Amino acid sequence: xxxxANILQRLRAAPQATSPLPPDVPAFHAACHAGLAAxxxxxxxxxxxxxxxxxxxxxxxxxxxxWPQTLRELCVTKGVRSLLHGEPHTAALRAAGIGGLKPYxxxxxxxxxxxxxxxxxxxxxxxxxxxxxxxxxxxxxVDEPRLMSLVPPIHFALLDADQLYDDLFGAMREQRWSxxxxxxxxxxxxxxxxxxxxxTLAYGAHGPKELVVLMLVNEEELK
Numbered sequence: 001x002x003x004x005a006n007i008l009q010r011l012r013a014a015p016q017a018t019s020p021l022p023p024d025v026p027a028f029h030a031a032c033h034a035g036l037a038a039x040x041x042x043x044x045x046x047x048x049x050x051x052x053x054x055x056x057x058x059x060x061x062x063x064x065x066x067w068p069q070t071l072r073e074l075c076v077t078k079g080v081r082s083l084l085h086g087e088p089h090t091a092a093l094r095a096a097g098i099g100g101l102k103p104y105x106x107x108x109x110x111x112x113x114x115x116x117x118x119x120x121x122x123x124x125x126x127x128x129x130x131x132x133x134x135x136x137x138x139x140x141x142v143d144e145p146r147l148m149s150l151v152p153p154i155h156f157a158l159l160d161a162d163q164l165y166d167d168l169f170g171a172m173r174e175q176r177w178s179x180x181x182x183x184x185x186x187x188x189x190x191x192x193x194x195x196x197x198x199x200t201l202a203y204g205a206h207g208p209k210e211l212v213v214l215m216l217v218n219e220e221e222l223k
Contacts, residue, residue, distance in 0.1 A: 026173075039166040041161070042221075043131075044131040044161075044164040044165070044166060045131075045161055045164060045217065047131040047134075048130075048131040048215075049134075050134070051131070051132070051133055051135075052189070052211075052213060053134075054190075055134055055190025055193075056191055056193075056203055056211075057134065057189070057190040057191065057211040057212075057213060058210070058211065058212045058213065059212075059215055060074070060212060060213065060215065061215050061217050061221065061223075062215065062216060062222075063218070063222070064216055067092075067158065067214050067216065068092045068096035068098070069096050071093075071096065071098065071156060071214060072096045072097060072098045074156070074212060075098060075100075075121065078121070078210075079120075080120045080154060081120050082100040082101075082102050082121070083098060083100055083101055083102060083120070083121050083123060083156075084102045084104055084115075084119050084121065084122035084123070085102070085103060085122065085123045086103070086104055086124070086125070086144035086148065087103065087105075087143045088143055088144070089125075089158075090103060100120075102119060104145060104147075108147060115147065119151065119152045120152060121152050121153065121154035121155070121156060122148045122151070122152040122154070122155055122156065123156040123157075124138060124157055124158070125144060125157075126138050126158060126159045126160075126163075127139045127163065127175065128159070128160075128163035128165060128175065129159050129163065129213075130164075130166075130167060130168050130187075131164055131166055132166060132167040132168070134190070135168075135187050135188060135189045136157055136159060136186075136188040136189075137185070137187060138157070138186040138188060139181075139182045139184075139185050139186075140186065141182065146184055146186070149186060149188065149208070150207050151207070152208060153204070153208055153209050153210065154208060154209070155210065155211050156212050157211065157213050157214065158216065159213050159214065159215050159216065160216045161215055161221070162216075168187075188211065191203050191204055191207070191208050191210055192204050192205060192206050192208050192209070193205070
């Protein structure tokens with residue numbers, strides 16, 4: 001008998017083990033957080049800002065009324081001449097008088113050179129944020145394709161503080177991710193970065209060099 005046949009015979013003769021039970025993820029997280037006080041909105045905001053700063057990201061607190069004007073001021077300060085945006089924000093950006101608006105309204109093949117070489121910044125929506133890691137949740141769609149957050153040197157992201165979660169599991173549970181996810185979901189912590197074999201981080205190597213989060217908060221939370 002060959003060695004191969006011998007091995008296969010032994011495998012077939014081995015007792016069949018029972019299938020392992022699937023992990024109870026909710027129970028695991030409940031046990032990890034047992035005895036801990038529930039996170040507050042103020043604590044989530046503070047922790048998210050702290051973690052985002054650690055990853056070299058910038059958080060600017062704004063309100064629903066003034067965020068377009070704040071974005072205009074940031075564009076002027078950072079020398080942004082062209083701002084890529086999706087249809088959901090067109091009216092607000094035009095009303096704020098932001099120059100160089102560039103709607104994402106064509107297939108990428110129709111303007112690839114302009115998109116990659118002549119676009120200073122972009123503005124995207126977010127689905128929420130994770131306080132524990134300082135992470136944005138972005139679900140690209142037809143109005144705001146994935147390239148919007150990956151190509152321009154500066155990425156402005158609009159985040160509603162009402163959609164800040166303590167951790168990733170909390171976001172997945174509260175937003176019911178299991179009921180349907182996009183073909184591509186992004187978790188973004190700071191600007192683009194990479195590392196060499198010595199784990200030396202370099203920022204902006206393969207994507208945005210800057211990430212500015214416009215966090216929508218209440219008036220009393222601006223400071």
